[in-house]
Amino acid sequence: MIASNRIADGTFRVGVGLQKAWGVQMATAFFFGEAGAGLYFVAQFFDFVLGMVAGLVMVLFGKAGGHVLHLGQPLRGWRALTKVRTSWVSRGLAAILAFAVAGSLHVVDVSAGVLPAGVSQLVAAVALVACFVIMVYQGFAMSHSTAIALWSGGLMPVASLTYALLNGVLLTLVFGFGEPFLAERPDSVRLLQVLAVALMLYGLVTVLSLLHGARHASEGGRLSVAMLLEGSFARWFVPLVIGAGFVVSALMMLAAPPAFAWMLAVAGLELTGYYAFRVLVFKAGSYDPALSLAYRFRH
Amino acid sequence: MATWGMVFDLRRCIGCNACAVACKQENSLPDGVFFTKTLSEEVGEYPDVTRSYVPTICNHCEDAPCESACPTGATYTRPDGIVMVDRNKCIGCGTCIVACPYDQRTRLEPEMLHEGLFGGGRLTPFEEQGIGRFTVGTVVKCTFCHERVDAGQLPACVATCPTEARIFGDLDDPASRPRQLILERRGRQPLPEKNTNPRVFYID
Numbered sequence: 497m498i499a500s501n502r503i504a505d506g507t508f509r510v511g512v513g514l515q516k517a518w519g520v521q522m523a524t525a526f527f528f529g530e531a532g533a534g535l536y537f538v539a540q541f542f543d544f545v546l547g548m549v550a551g552l553v554m555v556l557f558g559k560a561g562g563h564v565l566h567l568g569q570p571l572r573g574w575r576a577l578t579k580v581r582t583s584w585v586s587r588g589l590a591a592i593l594a595f596a597v598a599g600s601l602h603v604v605d606v607s608a609g610v611l612p613a614g615v616s617q618l619v620a621a622v623a624l625v626a627c628f629v630i631m632v633y634q635g636f637a638m639s640h641s642t643a644i645a646l647w648s649g650g651l652m653p654v655a656s657l658t659y660a661l662l663n664g665v666l667l668t669l670v671f672g673f674g675e676p677f678l679a680e681r682p683d684s685v686r687l688l689q690v691l692a693v694a695l696m697l698y699g700l701v702t703v704l705s706l707l708h709g710a711r712h713a714s715e716g717g718r719l720s721v722a723m724l725l726e727g728s729f730a731r732w733f734v735p736l737v738i739g740a741g742f743v744v745s746a747l748m749m750l751a752a753p754p755a756f757a758w759m760l761a762v763a764g765l766e767l768t769g770y771y772a773f774r775v776l777v778f779k780a781g782s783y784d785p786a787l788s789l790a791y792r793f794r795h
Numbered sequence: 796m797a798t799w800g801m802v803f804d805l806r807r808c809i810g811c812n813a814c815a816v817a818c819k820q821e822n823s824l825p826d827g828v829f830f831t832k833t834l835s836e837e838v839g840e841y842p843d844v845t846r847s848y849v850p851t852i853c854n855h856c857e858d859a860p861c862e863s864a865c866p867t868g869a870t871y872t873r874p875d876g877i878v879m880v881d882r883n884k885c886i887g888c889g890t891c892i893v894a895c896p897y898d899q900r901t902r903l904e905p906e907m908l909h910e911g912l913f914g915g916g917r918l919t920p921f922e923e924q925g926i927g928r929f930t931v932g933t934v935v936k937c938t939f940c941h942e943r944v945d946a947g948q949l950p951a952c953v954a955t956c957p958t959e960a961r962i963f964g965d966l967d968d969p970a971s972r973p974r975q976l977i978l979e980r981r982g983r984q985p986l987p988e989k990n991t992n993p994r995v996f997y998i999d
Contacts (some may be wrong), residue, residue, distance in 0.1 A: 508812070508838035510849055517889030568887015568932020575867035575886055585866035585890050594927055602811045640864060642989050643896035785900040786834075786851050787985050787997065 512716045513782040515644055523564035526634050528558025529592075530656060531767065533630040534664025535671070536599060540624060542677045542684075545604050547668050552599050555592065555630060584637035585614040587631035591629035598623035642782040645717025649709040655702045659770050662695040666763040673756045689749055696746040696766070703737065703773070716784040723780045733776050740767015797965035798876040799939055800994035801953070802973040802982060803850045807960035810835055810848035811913035814952035814961060821940060821951035823925020825907040830899075830937035831952050850961065852952070853878065853899040854985060854993030864894035869934075876994055877939050885933035892934060896989040900936045903929050934988075939963070966994060 532554025539547025564570045579594075580586040602623045605611045611619060635656030638647040665688050672678045707724065710717035724733045742752050745765040752758050810833050818831045831852040839845050855878045862870045862878065869884035870891050880891075892900045908931055911918040918926065929935065937976065940950035948954070953963040964971035973996070976982060982996030 508832055508834055515893055515898075515901060517892035522889075534806045550942050564890075566888070568889075569885065569930070570933075572884070572886045575869075575884055576888065577866075579866050582863040583866040583890070585864070585888060637890070638893075640860075641894045642860065643894055643898070647893075741939070778869070783894070783896065784986060786897050787849055 510785050510787070512719050512785055513783040515778070518566075518778050518781070520775055520778075521562050523562075523771070523778050525559045525566065526774050527771050528554045529561060529630055529634060529666065530660040531663040532556075532558060532594070533771070534660035534662070535667040536595075536664070537624065537627045537631065537661070538664035538668045538688075540602070540620065540627075542668070542672070544668065544672055544675065545603060545607055545676055546675070547671050548603050550667070550671055551627075551664075552603065556596055556616070559592070559630075579614025584640055585632050588630065588633040588637065591626045591633060593625035594622060595630060598626060598760065622707075633658045643783055644720075644735045645784065646706075646710045646720035646777060646781050647711040648712070648751075649706050651685065651702055651706040651709065655699070655706055658695055658699040658702055659773070662699055662766060663770060664693060665692045665695065666759075666766055669759045670756075670763045671757055685754070689752060692762075693746050693749050695751070696742050700738070700742040700746075702740070714784045716782040720780040720782050723782075724776060728774050729780055732772055735771035737769045737776065739769075740765040741768075741773065745769070796874050798965065798967045798994070799951075800855070800876070800966035800973055800996070801852065801939070801943060802996045802998060804960045804962065804976070805847065805997060805999040808833060808848045808850055808957055809960075810846075811957065813955050813957060814850065817955035818937070818940075818953040821943070823921070824935075825903065825922070825926075825929065826910070826912045827907055828901050828903070828935065829928040830935075836861040849997075851897065851899070851985075852995060853895075853939075854897055854991065855939060856938075856991035856993045858990060858992050859901065860887040860894040860896070860989075860991055861891035865889045866890060873941070876946075876975050877944070878936075879938055879939050879941065880934055880936060882933045883929045883934075885930075887932040887934060895897070895985050896921050896991060897993075900933060902934050903931055905931050926996070 532551045535554065536548050536551025539551060557567045564573065567573055573656065576585055580590055598619050605616050605619060632653045635653030637653040639650060642648045669688050707721045711721040711744045723729050745762050748762045748765070752762065814833060815942050819829070821831060824830065831850065832851055834849045834851060835846055836849065839843055855876055859872060859878050862872060862940050864889060867882050867884045867886055867978050870878065870882045871881065872878050887902055889902055892902060908926055908929060910916060911922055943950060949963050953961040962973045962976060964973040966974055968974060976998055980998040982998050984993045984996055
């Protein structure tokens with residue numbers, strides 16, 4: 497058969513179509529959402545106020561800012577709260593609002609001790625649960641879309657959670673460098689470093705499995721993976737997402753001396769890889785051909 | 796209450812795209828926006844090669860993923876099965892666009908409405924009379940020409956098709972032509988593996 501496996505891309509031809517609805521602005525929002533929520537999540541375990549505040553700021557300004565820039569009608573954005581029953585976007589917005597309130601209250605409480613013990617624990621739990629939802633819902637929002645094979649695999653939420661935790665661990669090592677909870681507890685530093693390496697390995701396997709699943713899911717998925725690994729996006733995906741984001745950063749972390757610059761370099765490499773992952777997975781997302789019916793019907 | 800649906804007869808479609816032109820005219824669609832397209836494809840191997848045409852449109856799915864993914868309720872299904880977008884509720888997040896397996900939705904960008912078909916920001920009189928139907932930043936799609944259907948007329952693409960390759964009618968009525976064609980000629984839905992249960996069928 498000729499003229500198959502081709503990217504039609506908006507022309508009047510049968511073929512795979514590239515999605516263009518979600519681009520760099522959404523990728524930026526996703527980046528700040530998972531980096532900020534991950535940082536807050538890890539920081540809360542150490543009662544690390546600076547980390548929690550930085551996580552809140554990243555989610556509230558970075559993520560929300562990216563979404564506002566992306567929306568066609570940003571002033572109506574509040575309407576996205578109205579379909580929590582079916583829409584992951586609605587659920588995510590509800591979690592962000594709960595996180596903003598409970599997270600801010602918890603930060604104030606940790607700093608000034610203003611809440612009674614029972615309420616304090618409740619607020620901390622709500623903040624942590626909302627934070628966890630933010631860490632995973634973006635993956636669910638993407639995998640809910642059966643339209644795009646690259647996104648629709650069940651591993652997308654796992655990738656989101658892994659990246660969020662990894663971002664959180666690395667940013668905690670950077671923001672918390674020299675802080676008492678790390679400076680006085682070398683075992684905590686070592687624990688976070690080992691956790692980071694484990695998450696890098698797990699993330700690498702998750703991303704590769706995600707690509708493997710998409711490649712065998714459909715024609716669109718196969719083309720998406722080909723674009724990422726061999727085609728026009730390969731020169732970014734392979735060195736940044738796989739190389740810098742997982743392999744080099746893991747090796748550097750294994751050899752890490754107790755130096756701030758080293759931690760900063762590892763976190764920078766990993767975050768670069770993660771941002772590239774978000775942007776490129778959006779750009780490579782493609783729809784299957786609606787039909788190649790004439791051929792399928794007649795043969 | 797009828798449940799509207801459409802059948803595409805691939806034997807009859809000649810790829811003239813009169814449907815696409817009629818749709819753009821009926822709905823005053825801005826530059827770059829199509830609610831229906833007839834796609835072409837060459838199949839076979841030399842010397843046995845042929846070109847075939849595949850009309851596409853919003854499939855008004857019974858289990859519309861765009862509707863469940865929409866965070867605002869802007870996308871909804873009428874009792875007669877036509878999937879609509881309420882432009883007053885749409886926030887332009889694009890979630891429905893990435894949820895639609897058939898790539899049948901378009902977000903209206905400012906340049907689509909303001910540049911005009913010939914560019915330079917000057918709209919033709921035809922474009923000016925139609926621009927009030929649209930809101931920048933919201934998502935649009937085929938509505939089966941719901942205003943015409945409500946008035947007892949056929950969608951513009953169906954009425955225009957010179958070969959009667961598009962057949963529109965009530966899928967719940969056993970005597971309707973689309974229903975009979977689906978049964979007699981084994982109508983198939985596009986991408987059935989997506990579990991959307993489209994109300995558009997293809998026969999060959």
